[in-house]
Amino acid sequence: MVKSTNLLLSDLLKHNVRCDNGLDHGPIISPWMHPPVHRILGWVSRPSTLRLQRAVWRLDQLKGINEEDVYVKGPCSISDVQTLERFPTLMNANVFNRDGQKIGLIADFVFESIKGNIQYYLLSRSNLLIPGISRWRLSLSKIIDKQPGSISCDICTLEDLPIHKASIKEEFLIKSRKWKNQFKDLTNNASNKLEGWIDEQITDREFEHDDDFYENSNESDSYDDWIDNLNIDSSEEFNRIHKRNRKESFMDERDLDPWF
Numbered sequence: 001m002v003k004s005t006n007l008l009l010s011d012l013l014k015h016n017v018r019c020d021n022g023l024d025h026g027p028i029i030s031p032w033m034h035p036p037v038h039r040i041l042g043w044v045s046r047p048s049t050l051r052l053q054r055a056v057w058r059l060d061q062l063k064g065i066n067e068e069d070v071y072v073k074g075p076c077s078i079s080d081v082q083t084l085e086r087f088p089t090l091m092n093a094n095v096f097n098r099d100g101q102k103i104g105l106i107a108d109f110v111f112e113s114i115k116g117n118i119q120y121y122l123l124s125r126s127n128l129l130i131p132g133i134s135r136w137r138l139s140l141s142k143i144i145d146k147q148p149g150s151i152s153c154d155i156c157t158l159e160d161l162p163i164h165k166a167s168i169k170e171e172f173l174i175k176s177r178k179w180k181n182q183f184k185d186l187t188n189n190a191s192n193k194l195e196g197w198i199d200e201q202i203t204d205r206e207f208e209h210d211d212d213f214y215e216n217s218n219e220s221d222s223y224d225d226w227i228d229n230l231n232i233d234s235s236e237e238f239n240r241i242h243k244r245n246r247k248e249s250f251m252d253e254r255d256l257d258p259w260f
Helices: 081-085 168-229 235-256
Strands: 006-008 016-018 024-034 039-045 053-058 062-065 069-072 077-080 094-096 102-112 118-124 135-139 143-147 150-153 163-165
Touching (some): 024 053, 039 102, 053 081, 077 081, 102 135
Parallel strands (some): 016 069, 094 150
Antiparallel strands (some): 006 102, 016 024, 024 039, 039 053, 053 077, 062 069, 094 102, 102 118, 118 135, 135 163
C-alpha cells in the first residue's frame, strides 16, 4: 500500500498508468473529482490515441508511483469522452472575488494520496497553457461559494494570497514593490532626521539669543553701576571726565603709532 503523501495534480498528469499485469494503459489526462467536498476520487487515462475510449481508475487502486509510472491494482472502468465531459470538475474553473469580478483560473491543486482530500488550489491569472506563469495558493477557507465552472472567494485580488510559484514578470513586480517600500521608509527616516536637526538648530539659536541678551543686560548693569560709583554730581563734571578719558586714550594710541 502506498504511503500517504501530498501530490500535485500536474505532476500526476506526467505519468503513465501501469496495471498489475504489466500493461501500459496510457497517460493520465484528467482527474476524477467530487467538487462539493473538495476530493479527488481517481483519474482518467487514455489507452490509445486512435480510439475514443477512456480508462477510469479509482484512487484506492493506487499501489505505487515512480518518476514515470503510476502502478495500480485491479481492472479499470471503460468510458467515453462524451460521458466524461459531464463529470463535475473545478479544473480550469473561473475564480471570482467578493465583488463578483473575475481574477483568475484554477490551474492545479494538491491532494492527499490516500483519501484524496484536496489541501489547496493553485490559481493562475491568465491562460493555463502559457509556460512559466505565476501560481497563487488558495486555501479552502477562502472559498465562500462554488458552482459548476466557477468559484467565489473572500479576497479582492490575487495579491491577497500567498504566491506559490512566481514568473519572471511577477518576481520583478514583487521586487519593485519591495524596493519602493524600502525607498519610502528611507525617505521618511531622512525627513524625520532633517526635521529633528532643524528643531535642534532653532532651539540652539534661541538659547544663544537668550545668552546674548543676558550678557548685554549684565554689561548695561555694570555700566550703570560704574556711573553710580563715580559720585558725579553734575553733567558738566561728567563731560569733563569723559573728555579727559578720550584724551588719554588718544595719547596712548599716539605712543603706539611708529609714525609719530
